[in-house]
Amino acid sequence: MxxxxxxxxxxxxxxxxxxxxxxxxxxxxxxxxxxxxxxxxxxAKGGWFLDHPALDDWGCVWERAQDSITRDIGQVVYSPLEENWAAFDSYMPPDPGDDFYYERIPPLLEEAGERYVMLSSIMTLHERHRFLRGFENALMDYQLEPDKTHNLLDMILEFRVRQFQEINRRFGGRVDGLFLTEDWGTQEAPFVAIDVFEEFYRERYKVMADAAHDNGLHTILHSCGKVN
Known part of the structure; x- marks a missing residue:
């Protein structure tokens, strides 16, 4: 067979x-x-489930050209923590148990039949950091505000880990993998030096991957850009 x-x-x-x-x-x-x-x-059907312009679950506002509605996800035009770090003290991340993330999945699982099912958990760590703080701020944060940056990344990581647990709780055995996104570079080089990656991301990626595997999920990490 x-x-x-x-x-x-x-x-x-x-x-x-x-x-x-x-x-x-x-x-x-x-x-x-x-x-x-x-x-x-x-x-197979897929989609971002966003309006235009759209406020996403982390408080970032996205816009994209109407003639490219099926071709890209757009750009963040408002970052809730961009002005300064003071807003971080009262900032509340989204709830990974919110039904919003999961209510569209059951009918798609039925439609999937015997296909491999992969859910997208996009803007994973580095991308979400830069969308919350703004691109230039995010790149400077590693040098100017390392402690705050560690705290922010820990908050994002906790959300991801709890979301993986929630996926297993709701759909254990039927969801096979996670498609994670982290655009790490331009066409010529990575955005950050290797020592920045080692300090801020290596261990967090391991924690995240271990959490996915512990909940029966493969991890597939996408990155645009030259990273070698």
Missing amino acids: AMTGRELVRRAIEFKGPERLPFIQHITPDVPDDVMESFEIDR
């Missing part, structure tokens, strides 16, 4: 010899069906 899509992907990620190489391609909805069929790719 041929392997299901779910078996193929799980075996590939776990290095257990899938019978063929699984493939995923994130593309816009306007790609014709015959193109998808030529690559033998199933279609």
